[in-house]
Amino acid sequence: MALLGVLLLLLSGTPAAAAVTPGLVLTSAVATLPAELSGLATAKRITYVTTAVDGATITATGLVLTPKNGRTNRTVVWGHGTTGLADKCAPSTNQSVFWPEARAAIAALLARGWTVTAPDYPGLGTLAPHPYLIGATAARSMIDSVKAARRLDAALTAQYVVDGHSQGGQGALFAGELAPAYDGALDLRGVAAIAPVSNADLFAPLVPGTPGQGYLVMGLFGLQAVDPGVNATALLANPAKLRLPVLLSGCLYEILDAYANLTPQQLLAGGALPDTVVAKLAQHVNPGQSPPSAPILLIQGTADESVPYDLTAGALVPELDAYDQPMLFVPVEGANPDSAVTETTGLVADWIATRFA
Numbered sequence: 001m002a003l004l005g006v007l008l009l010l011l012s013g014t015p016a017a018a019a020v021t022p023g024l025v026l027t028s029a030v031a032t033l034p035a036e037l038s039g040l041a042t043a044k045r046i047t048y049v050t051t052a053v054d055g056a057t058i059t060a061t062g063l064v065l066t067p068k069n070g071r072t073n074r075t076v077v078w079g080h081g082t083t084g085l086a087d088k089c090a091p092s093t094n095q096s097v098f099w100p101e102a103r104a105a106i107a108a109l110l111a112r113g114w115t116v117t118a119p120d121y122p123g124l125g126t127l128a129p130h131p132y133l134i135g136a137t138a139a140r141s142m143i144d145s146v147k148a149a150r151r152l153d154a155a156l157t158a159q160y161v162v163d164g165h166s167q168g169g170q171g172a173l174f175a176g177e178l179a180p181a182y183d184g185a186l187d188l189r190g191v192a193a194i195a196p197v198s199n200a201d202l203f204a205p206l207v208p209g210t211p212g213q214g215y216l217v218m219g220l221f222g223l224q225a226v227d228p229g230v231n232a233t234a235l236l237a238n239p240a241k242l243r244l245p246v247l248l249s250g251c252l253y254e255i256l257d258a259y260a261n262l263t264p265q266q267l268l269a270g271g272a273l274p275d276t277v278v279a280k281l282a283q284h285v286n287p288g289q290s291p292p293s294a295p296i297l298l299i300q301g302t303a304d305e306s307v308p309y310d311l312t313a314g315a316l317v318p319e320l321d322a323y324d325q326p327m328l329f330v331p332v333e334g335a336n337p338d339s340a341v342t343e344t345t346g347l348v349a350d351w352i353a354t355r356f357a
Contacts, residue, residue, distance in 0.1 A: 020057060022140070023147025024049040031063055034095050036103040040110040041065040045092050048148040050122060050141045053134060053226050053284075059126050060141040062119035063092045064149045065106065070113035074356050075149055075160040077142045077175070078106050078118045079168020081337070084251035085132060085218055090125035091118065097251050101165065101341035108345035109163070112353060115156060117145035121171070123225065132222030133197060134284045136178065138171030143183045158187040161352045165341050166307060169196030173287035173296070176325075180293045190355035192297040192348050193287075194341050195307040198316040201282035203308070205273055208264035212306060214256040216267075221247065223280055230280065235273070239266040288319035296320060296327040297351045299344050301335030 031045040032038075043065045050060045083089040083097040091098040102118075109116050119141045123130025131137045142162055150156045164172035176191035200219070207216040217240065220232040233241060239262055246258040265271040273281075298320065300312040313331065320327050330347065332340045 022144045050144040053136045060122045061125035065116040067110045072113040076114045077162045079164025079171045081166035085130045089251040090120040101338045104342045108349045119145040129225040131225040132218045135174035139174035142175045161190045163192040165194040169193035176292040177290040188294045190295045194299040200285035211260045213259040291323045292325045299330045301332045301340035
């Protein structure tokens with residue numbers, strides 16, 4: 001069925017729309033990979049069906065990378081770190097935001113013979129706004145990317161692992177929480193999360209006045225995408241509003257540069273986030289609110305300024321430790337957000353191999 005026909009069917013609400021299930025592949029085309037990966041895999045860029053936090057059927061895009069050698073017919077999801085909000089910031093079509101650390105992580109997975117799905121997340125490459133840091137939405141697109149890959153390749157088993165960094169690490173943890181009720185016949189073997197975003201209620205109020213203010217602006221628009229009671233623009237002060245075009249014209253580093261030097265009063269109306277907004281961010285952003293369903297590998301660089309080490313070690317680790325699933329926490333001394341990934345590709349691959357074994 002053509003993409004336009006499927007989209008019209010989704011909008012119609014007719015009984016036939018029930019056949020449009022999560023993981024259904026709507027389009028598939030040969031994709032060009034970065035040089036670091038092209039020798040290891042072939043790839044397809046797909047558009048597929050997933051669901052929003054309210055259960056509505058939506059579409060997402062991403063890559064399915066099939067190893068050229070040593071295939072084991074297992075699947076690993078790679079959840080990328082923050083790229084931006086605009087469609088141009090989808091890694092499946094824009095290699096400039098297919099970050100070097102993501103290439104290194106995926107290369108290590110392909111070298112083990114695992115098929116890798118790399119979702120863009122809803123709203124990056126599709127018509128709807130990107131619900132940035134809404135963990136349950138990213139998690140659904142991650143799980144459904146595995147279903148989509150199995151539709152393309154019947155040899156793939158039900159076993160999968162979710163592996164992600166920063167925004168993707170947060171989504172990976174949410175996927176581990178959602179899997180029992182959402183992944184159907186799939187078999188989640190483990191969750192690897194590198195510098196995952198967490199505890200927004202502790203962290204978000206501290207961001208105004210720091211170089212990371214662009215993350216907060218994106219987070220407010222991500223919240224607006226799923227909560228009609230949130231008006232992100234109204235929460236911003238006038239100097240911040242004047243910079244809003246960068247959310248459409250640029251990606252991560254342009255957004256960070258645009259907002260880096262504002263004072264709290266120049267960023268937010270009243271100079272601070274309302275408590276009600278902080279509470280809503282916590283509701284949608286914080287992993288660890290439900291029990292995980294698979295073992296967890298948690299990695300955090302000690303020199304990470306985007307996701308502070310103390311936030312992960314001091315808050316997220318105890319939260320996850322309170323549940324029954326085993327968790328391995330690995331601090332990486334002196335590592336920044338990117339080097340925490342590149343320095344642990346082998347460690348992550350070894351851990352995933354034990355989960356598949």
